[in-house]
Amino acid sequence: MTRVLIANGPNLGRLGSREPEKYGSTAYAELVTLAHEWGGELALDVDVRQTDDESELVAWMHAAVDEGVQVVLNPAAFTHYSYALRDACAMVTAAGLLLVEVHLTNPHAREDFRHTSVISGVATGTIAGFGVDSYRLALSAIATRLG
Numbered sequence: 001m002t003r004v005l006i007a008n009g010p011n012l013g014r015l016g017s018r019e020p021e022k023y024g025s026t027a028y029a030e031l032v033t034l035a036h037e038w039g040g041e042l043a044l045d046v047d048v049r050q051t052d053d054e055s056e057l058v059a060w061m062h063a064a065v066d067e068g069v070q071v072v073l074n075p076a077a078f079t080h081y082s083y084a085l086r087d088a089c090a091m092v093t094a095a096g097l098l099l100v101e102v103h104l105t106n107p108h109a110r111e112d113f114r115h116t117s118v119i120s121g122v123a124t125g126t127i128a129g130f131g132v133d134s135y136r137l138a139l140s141a142i143a144t145r146l147g
Contacts, residue, residue: 001045002146003069006035006135007060008050009076015104022105026132038136042143044070054082061088064097070146071099072138079107079117090122098145100138103128 008028011018016027026034032048039046047069051057057078064071071092078085079101092099101119106129120126125141127134 001043002142003045003047003067004039004072004139004142005060005064005069006046006048006072006074007057008048008074009054009057009078010052012074012076013050013052031132031135034132035135035139038139042139044139044143046139054078054085058084058088061085061092065091065095068095068097070097070142072102072135072142073099073119073123074102074104074135075117075119079103079119081118083118086118086122089119093122093124098124098142100124100141101126101128102134102138104131104134105129 013028015031016025028050035046035048049060057075061071063069073089075082075085089099099122101117101123107117117126127137127141130137
């Protein structure tokens, strides 16, 4: 089975209770369950993690490179300014691994500061605006690409 890390950045552990009108009512624990189900349907071994710590997220990208793990990344607020995370993500794709950037909302339909992603330029692709289905679509893209 192909291993996929779903890495979630700051505040995503509050999913379901944080601004449900924007981010939906699905709780983080439900997202984890759904991701495992979707992964299983696609013959992907999914590991879902969340951290509010930028350095931990960077370390996870390094480990993905070292272990040959494909990545689905919701960088959350780090999307807009974390060059450290961007550089770590560049190592993932430079290693020939897939990295799909996901967002629950469409950043381009929100505040101006959210329109810039420092991650997109090094990601394999970006999926945004489909709520938790963004993760399902990202897993499907990985499974299709690795076909």
